[in-house]
Amino acid sequence: GESVGLHLPTLSVQEGDNSIINCAYSNSASDYFIWYKQESGKGPQFIIDIRSNMDKRQGQRVTVLLNKTVKHLSLQIAATQPGDSAVYFCAENPPGGYNKLIFGAGTRLAVHP
Amino acid sequence: EPEVTQTPSHQVTQMGQEVILRCVPISNHLYFYWYRQILGQKVEFLVSFYNNEISEKSEIFDDQFSVERPDGSNFTLKIRSTKLEDSAMYFCASKGKTGNTEAFFGQGTRLTVV
Numbered sequence: 001g002e003s004v005g006l007h008l009p010t011l012s013v014q015e016g017d018n019s020i021i022n023c024a025y026s027n028s029a030s031d032y033f034i035w036y037k038q039e040s041g042k043g044p045q046f047i048i049d050i051r052s053n054m055d056k057r058q059g060q061r062v063t064v065l066l067n068k069t070v071k072h073l074s075l076q077i078a079a080t081q082p083g084d085s086a087v088y089f090c091a092e093n094p095p096g097g098y099n100k101l102i103f104g105a106g107t108r109l110a111v112h113p
Numbered sequence: 114e115p116e117v118t119q120t121p122s123h124q125v126t127q128m129g130q131e132v133i134l135r136c137v138p139i140s141n142h143l144y145f146y147w148y149r150q151i152l153g154q155k156v157e158f159l160v161s162f163y164n165n166e167i168s169e170k171s172e173i174f175d176d177q178f179s180v181e182r183p184d185g186s187n188f189t190l191k192i193r194s195t196k197l198e199d200s201a202m203y204f205c206a207s208k209g210k211t212g213n214t215e216a217f218f219g220q221g222t223r224l225t226v227v
Contacts, residue, residue: 043117099216
């Protein structure tokens, strides 16, 4: 089965609104999580990361929340802009190995003017 | 800003032919990866490479696949005899160190097998 999955395949928001993208992971021993943004025809671009010893981390207009109790990860984007339109992937780093990433299925964020 | 570069951006090949996808990781990075993404699907891990050898590989990475770091700069993925189902975007990634740090991805090579 999949180690990481997403609740919503597509999210449509109005420009200026806040967006919340959710992700569930199944490996409770994973200790590192990353959100990537992927624009059409491009590679995944790092947005923000969080370690398992934290429950919240803020960046510029983005916040990642980690709830280890329910194995849930979310990405909040404040004041969403048209340039935020992309597919967003969460990824987890399971224990052991050489830090491969297990990606979720992706959520498409569509920002409407 | 340093970046991972991949060539070519698009490769079309006939079924059964060999292809080599090329990557130049960020220069001081030590850990290298190949991932693939079938159209519309999630990114899947293929292989990790460290200290001039494969450190981990997925079930996808069968005997038809191989990786090499021939000259200390390039990092290549070879598919010996391509199949239609190998059609995908292939992404190279690199990390500077182990532990909890992000991997940087290239722009990808779109492989189309006809």
